[in-house]
């Protein structure tokens with residue numbers, strides 16, 4: 681199937697000459713959840729703004745549902761729901777009107793049942809007659825999500841959706857995201873919360889300095905770049921790693937009381953058994969053992985560091 685979003689060699693130079701995107705190419709498949717990770721200023725919002733038709737590209741092209749985002753702006757925009765970082769709506773309008781109006785803006789016929797469902801899903805139903813200015817910050821964020829969903833988009837962009845929101849909203853939001861995904865909606869999110877990407881995304885893209893460093897299946901990425909550590913708590917401290925065991929990815933922890941074995945998560949299963957028997961032969965005994973797998977965060981940090 682053709683990708684729902686196709687980004688080809690996209691560049692963006694702002695009017696002050698700053699080059700925020702330096703040739704990004706990326707295909708996004710229908711129904712997937714893609715997390716875009718990147719440090720502040722990496723170009724995530726710029727990329728999203730171009731796909732949503734809010735900013736113009738300097739070079740390259742983007743199609744959404746087969747339509748060009750510049751030439752066929754209305755067609756592409758109606759396929760997309762965007763949850764921006766900040767609320768820019770009229771503070772004196774009610775929740776109900778704000779969300780209903782947003783649906784109308786996209787040329788959709790009124791559908792009060794649908795609007796009611798979104799407001800209920802986002803725990804906003806009780807507040808439907810309140811003005812936006814009467815809502816808490818977290819509730820305003822919910823309104824942003826409701827607005828983005830008001831015209832039943834096929835694609836949802838979430839730009840830093842959970843920055844500064846409480847646990848309840850985060851949970852509500854992920855329930856909504858799961859339901860949307862189950863109904864076939866494509867979801868692209870940017871986040872600083874790497875654990876969210878780790879939990880929710882099918883694929884992860886890492887962007888830094890206007891360049892897409894990689895895009896990969898989350899599982900494959902973690903298997904490929906992830907390292908594992910086996911940590912052994914020793915019965916007795918040792919001064920040094922015995923000669924026969926040197927150079928095998930072993931290091932000695934604080935006070936000589938732990939041995940740390942670094943290994944590749946995909947291979948080397950058999951080497952652990954060999955290591956343990958060698959330790960036994962050297963008279964080194966342990967009382968406990970645990971493993972630690974590198975997280976997406978470790979991978980992300982090392983990628984961004986390597987790119988500096």
Ligand SMILES: Nc1ncnc2c1ncn2[C@@H]1O[C@H](COP(=O)(O)OP(=O)(O)OP(=O)(O)O)[C@@H](O)[C@H]1O
Pocket residue numbers: 694695696698699700718719720721722723724725726727
């Ligand atoms: N209108 C503008 N004019 C000039 N430079 C801009 C403009 N908007 C953004 N930039 C610059 O482009 C770069 C990318 O910004 P962008 O907002 O896309 O980053 P981001 O990855 O979304 O960052 P954050 O995580 O902080 O939101 C930054 O260096 C920013 O200062």
